[in-house]
Amino acid sequence: MDTLGTLKIFVQAADAGSFTIAGRQLGLSPSAVGKAISRLEGHLGARLLHRSTRTVTLTPEGGCFLERSRRILGELEAAEMEVSQTRTTATGTMRVSLPLAGMLMMPALTAFMQAYPAIDLDLDFTDRLVDVIDEGFDAVIRAGEVNDSRLMTRTLGPFRLMLVCSADYIERHGLPTEIEHLKEHACLHHRFATSGKLERWPFVKDDQPIDIDLPRAAVANTIEPLIDMVAAGLGIACLPDFAIDQELRSGKFRVVLDEHTRHEGTFRILWPSSRHMSSKLRAFVDFMGSNFFTGL
Numbered sequence: 510m511d512t513l514g515t516l517k518i519f520v521q522a523a524d525a526g527s528f529t530i531a532g533r534q535l536g537l538s539p540s541a542v543g544k545a546i547s548r549l550e551g552h553l554g555a556r557l558l559h560r561s562t563r564t565v566t567l568t569p570e571g572g573c574f575l576e577r578s579r580r581i582l583g584e585l586e587a588a589e590m591e592v593s594q595t596r597t598t599a600t601g602t603m604r605v606s607l608p609l610a611g612m613l614m615m616p617a618l619t620a621f622m623q624a625y626p627a628i629d630l631d632l633d634f635t636d637r638l639v640d641v642i643d644e645g646f647d648a649v650i651r652a653g654e655v656n657d658s659r660l661m662t663r664t665l666g667p668f669r670l671m672l673v674c675s676a677d678y679i680e681r682h683g684l685p686t687e688i689e690h691l692k693e694h695a696c697l698h699h700r701f702a703t704s705g706k707l708e709r710w711p712f713v714k715d716d717q718p719i720d721i722d723l724p725r726a727a728v729a730n731t732i733e734p735l736i737d738m739v740a741a742g743l744g745i746a747c748l749p750d751f752a753i754d755q756e757l758r759s760g761k762f763r764v765v766l767d768e769h770t771r772h773e774g775t776f777r778i779l780w781p782s783s784r785h786m787s788s789k790l791r792a793f794v795d796f797m798g799s800n801f802f803t804g805l
Contacts, residue, residue, distance in 0.1 A: 513585065516578045518545045519557065523575050526564050599792040600627040606639045606649040607632060609702060610732045613752045614650070614801070621796050628789050637703045642781050647790055650797070652774045661782045663794055665801040668749050670711055670772040672765040673756075677742040679763060685745075688712055688721055688769050695726035695744030702730040710747045711772035749774075751802060776801065 521542075522531040528539040528546075535542070543560075550557050557571035567575060607614060611634050622630060633639075633646070641649050642659060655662045678695075685691050699708040707728065712719045726744045729735050735746045736753060745765055756762035778797055780790060 513582075515545050515549045516582060518542055519549055520575065520578050520582065522546060522558065522565060523567055523571065526566065528565060529563075599625055599788040601787070601789050602629040602631055603647045603789055603793055604631045604645060605633070605793070606641075606644075606646050606651075607634050608651060609634050609636050609730070610749065610752065611650065612731070612733060617797060617801050620800060621793065624796060625789075625792055628792065635703075636701055641779055648778055648780045648793060650776060650778050652776050655777060655779060657779075659782055660779045662777050662779050663798050665776040665778055665797060667773055667775050668751050669774070670747050670770070671750055671767060672710065672745055672747050672770055673739055673753060673762040674745040674765055675739055675742045675761060676763055678739075678744065681742065684763070685765060688714070688719070688766060691721070691723055691745065691766075694724065696723040697735050697738050697744045697746035698723075698725055698728045699732065699735060699747065700728050700730045708747065711770050712766075713769060713771045 518531065518535060518537070521535055522528055525531040525534065528542040531537075532539045532542045537545075546558060553574070555570045555574075556568050557574055558565040559568060611632075618630065618632070622628070639646060639649060641657075650665070652668070682694060685694055700706065701708060709720070710723065712721060727735075727738055729738075732748060732752055735748060736756075738744060739746050739748070739753075739762060740756065747770075750757070753762055757764070778794055780786075780794065786794075
């Protein structure tokens, strides 16, 4: 059932006091109006309108539902108007800093560019801890906690790190079932470009984090090569779930030692609190807040 469309029909019929008049105003037949109202009543399990030969009147339940329906439709109209105004006024260049893994966020970014063609994006991919204000960024997307009182923040969504390998790798080398077994496997590591340190694999034992020296079959300072290596059956890597969602869904990648790993993080978008929130910045923050992970 098209709930919003049916609500509009119900409100129109209640206001007109007639299926015939409501149908004329909506471009529908009286029977189509009546059927829509009947479906709504069936869905709610309550009669909303008393019918007579020529008129309809509200039941007590219908009166209560009418007021709420008006508010819902009013809020929808206001939201549509706000978005429409934002799209028509949001222009200019947006300087945005993203982590190196931000290349995997391009589906959401390209969707934004298609929705707001008048906004030009100047994207800076780095794992360096940038100074949003001093370096003149409009917004920054990062994982982790925020401790800068000069910045406003909005949560984009959670992610977790997980160990994965290909089904082909398991067929050839077996599936490790204990952390120590990894010493006999090809491990593919991510190195932070700024510090040069290897990213720690998030092992836990008895609810306590543990470290273990692992073989280094390959090391890369970006995520994409590691994904390709895993897909080629070259080893096991520790990767963020959002980057390999399709491979996990298709069964191409298998999760390894899930009960022995624990890491959850959060992506956030940050912007200067002292700066006026321009229409382009508001459009970017709102769009990414609603579409960041749906576009990945």
